[in-house]
Amino acid sequence: MHDENLKALTGVNKAPYQLTLKQLTHLTARENGHHARVPSFDAYLAAAEKHHQRLLVEIKTTPHDSKDMLTRFINRYEDRLLADHDRIHSLDYHVISGLKKART
Numbered sequence: 093m094h095d096e097n098l099k100a101l102t103g104v105n106k107a108p109y110q111l112t113l114k115q116l117t118h119l120t121a122r123e124n125g126h127h128a129r130v131p132s133f134d135a136y137l138a139a140a141e142k143h144h145q146r147l148l149v150e151i152k153t154t155p156h157d158s159k160d161m162l163t164r165f166i167n168r169y170e171d172r173l174l175a176d177h178d179r180i181h182s183l184d185y186h187v188i189s190g191l192k193k194a195r196t
Contacts (some may be wrong), residue, residue, distance in 0.1 A: 094150075094152065096154075101122065101123060102121050109154065117129060117130055117132055117135075137173075140176070140178075141176060146178055147173070148179045149178060149181075152182070153186070153187060162186075162191070163190075163194075166190075
């Protein structure tokens with residue numbers, strides 16, 4: 093989730109890490125007169141693939157991430173993101189370094 097806190101978009105005053113994926117995907121985000129359920133990354137990626145939409149995925153890190161977060165992300169999504177010519181970026185040097193190491 094992009095925001096540190098969900099309150100502005102969903103009205104729930106919690107950080108994403110404080111909720112389960114099931115709880116997150118039951119929330120409704122509202123902005124500029126539009127509203128939609130918060131999707132999982134799996135659902136978002138599937139929709140992008142269905143519509144042949146290339147993605148620029150930003151990996152934002154927090155102190156609450158598991159130590160193996162990047163490895164798990166790579167194992168789960170690398171093949172699909174590469175096949176679709178998607179791009180990944182991050183402002184966290186350790187993420188960029190980890191991604192580069194995984195590709196060599």
